[in-house]
Amino acid sequence: MAFSGTGIPKYPQRQPEPSLLKANDAKAELRRSAVALGSNIGDSQTILEAAIEILAKTPGIFLEARSNWYQTKAVGPPQPDYLNGCVTLQVEITAQQLLEILLGIEQQFGRVRQERWGPRILDLDLLLFDDIILDTPNLQIPHPRMRDRAFVLVPLAEIAPDWIEPVSGYVIKELLKEVDCSDVHLLMGN
Numbered sequence: 049m050a051f052s053g054t055g056i057p058k059y060p061q062r063q064p065e066p067s068l069l070k071a072n073d074a075k076a077e078l079r080r081s082a083v084a085l086g087s088n089i090g091d092s093q094t095i096l097e098a099a100i101e102i103l104a105k106t107p108g109i110f111l112e113a114r115s116n117w118y119q120t121k122a123v124g125p126p127q128p129d130y131l132n133g134c135v136t137l138q139v140e141i142t143a144q145q146l147l148e149i150l151l152g153i154e155q156q157f158g159r160v161r162q163e164r165w166g167p168r169i170l171d172l173d174l175l176l177f178d179d180i181i182l183d184t185p186n187l188q189i190p191h192p193r194m195r196d197r198a199f200v201l202v203p204l205a206e207i208a209p210d211w212i213e214p215v216s217g218y219v220i221k222e223l224l225k226e227v228d229c230s231d232v233h234l235l236m237g238n
């Protein structure tokens with residue numbers, strides 16, 4: 049931009065046409081994200097399928113891939129087995145907006161936060177967002193515990209084996225080799 053000596057731009061500034069703004073919106077940059085899903089209260093498979101459907105219908109979110117479901121032994125206090133899986137998404141929104149959408153979907157299913165790592169109707173964790181590393185009070189990316197969790201890495205390796213987890217620098221299929229997968233079982237017939 050050329051400026052005159054007065055600090056005022058030499059050329060008149062034009063506002064984009066409203067139609068152009070719309071066209072630019074349509075071309076908003078897509079980012080890739082991975083989300084883990086878990087449930088161990090209620091009809092978990094129906095709940096998890098419904099959560100994916102809501103996500104896929106949310107404006108600015110496009111479902112890229114989904115894993116199979118896995119029955120997994122609970123990590124944490126004694127409680128029923130979980131059903132776990134992962135999805136990858138293409139999104140036109142920020143990581144913070146995606147987290148808010150995930151928390152909103154958990155609430156729609158009546159999730160009540162009780163003890164840490166306790167049983168839950170629906171848990172949606174934001175695992176990865178492109179290659180960003182973020183450490184804020186309400187959002188850490190990559191999810192800080194994903195590297196240790198077979199119930200996350202097994203389904204994620206199915207759909208995103210070559211995604212680099214940016215804190216460790218290892219791809220998901222390599223991280224998977226480091227965890228014990230004996231408590232993660234493919235749910236048959238899904």
Ligand SMILES: Nc1ncnc2c1ncn2[C@@H]1O[C@H](COP(=O)(O)OP(=O)(O)OP(=O)(O)O)[C@@H](O)[C@H]1O
Binds near residue numbers: 172
């Ligand atoms: N990557 C992330 N994905 C989801 N929530 C996150 C993330 N980073 C930080 N949080 C914060 O964690 C808070 C609590 O999450 P939640 O109750 O689901 O934890 P948890 O599932 O019990 O434990 P864990 O985080 O070990 O899976 C959320 O309100 C959110 O603000």
Ligand SMILES: Nc1nc2c(c(=O)[nH]1)N=C(CO)CN2
Binds near residue numbers: 085087120121123129
């Ligand atoms: N198997 C399994 N264990 C858990 C899970 C989960 O999704 N699957 N989620 C937890 C809190 O996020 C705590 N423990």
